[in-house]
Amino acid sequence: MEKVRLGDYIEEYSVRNKNDENLPVYSVTNTQGFCRDYFGKEVASKDKTTYKIVPKGCFAYNPSRINVGSVDWQRKEERVIVSPLYNVFAVSERLRQQYLYYYLKSNFALQRIRSVATGSVRDNLKLEMLKEFPIWLPSVEEQDAIVKKLDIVNEVINFRRQEILKLENLAQARFVELFGDPDNNEKSWDIDKMEHLCEVGSSKRIYQNEQSMEGVPFLRISDLVNRIDTGSKKCDLYIPIEKFAELKEQGLVPRSGDILLTARGTLGRCYIVQSDDEFYFQDGMITWLSNYDRRITALYISYLFEMPGFRKQIDALQAGSTVAYMSISMTKKLNIMVPPIELQNQFADFVKQVDKSKDSVQKALDEAQLLFDSLMQQYFG
The missing domain is CATH 3.90.220.20 (DNA methylase specificity domains)
Incomplete structure (x- = not known):
């Protein structure tokens, strides 16, 4: 199987919010993908008629942030809008969105992005540059099988992360129990x-x-x-x-x-x-x-x-x-x-015990991450 030119399977989608529709504003980050209100009040009062519309199924990325993995396909709502700085593109039926998503998150793609973008204005990756990227393109059925494997391991990773989050919430609950709510300082510290x-x-x-x-x-x-x-x-x-x-x-x-x-x-x-x-x-x-x-x-x-x-x-x-x-x-x-330093130290002892439990979960998370990285290398390296 030979690599193909990515540009033969993606096409720019450049539709502006000219009618100033009340569509949700999203950003794309390297850790959360499409997410709302990343910059909080920064966009609240802006004119959004130049913002780009991203229909469900389309990709978007900030040309100066894709080098750290800030790219995703929109699966949250029927339509959203993003900053006019973003590039938006649609994908051919012969290329599964989630397969392309994993490819763009792979070390191979990220290294190529950094190599190609370096030296351009603010290290921007133009869509025309991205179109020249080579990608393995197996059949749709094979893409689905690869995505299924990666999704399963990714779900394990997310599950382990949720376990860690629950342990962190336990520590936060103990904080409130010992020190009270900082909003009203009910314990009069x-x-x-x-x-x-x-x-x-x-x-x-x-x-x-x-x-x-x-x-x-x-x-x-x-x-x-x-x-x-x-x-x-x-x-x-x-x-x-x-x-x-x-x-x-x-x-x-x-x-x-x-x-x-x-x-x-x-x-x-x-x-x-x-x-x-x-x-x-x-x-x-x-x-x-x-x-x-x-x-x-x-x-x-x-x-x-x-x-x-x-x-x-x-x-x-x-x-x-x-x-x-x-x-x-x-x-x-x-x-x-x-609060008294003795109470703070008591809280630290509790957190230390919670951290022991987190360490064991973290070990399982690291093992799942290692497997995921190995599969990504196998499919996209």
């Missing part, structure tokens, strides 16, 4: 500003000419979110080892126990730096919490940010803003309830 409980800052700016294709990983906000959501340490941007060593010597590199906080898009997602982590990160988009006061622990802060009652503060800070963004100065002024 002391309140203090974040800036009095830890240092709030960001990284030193790394310019594009300082980045490299190998060395120490350089995390953008999408890489950090992916690390939080999946545990994946995949990254396609780096800084030279010498540059990282220089930053580390200056005390500008996060240490074990520090928190990295998402500051744009989905706000307030926390990642606690691990002892074996070695990376640098994008300034402006990610906030860095370090050097905690003895009254507070990193674990407590990270769980506090997950509480709906606390997140109301973050939402209130966005009032009147068209962009979901939480600046360093905003973060410094957050009101933090400060």
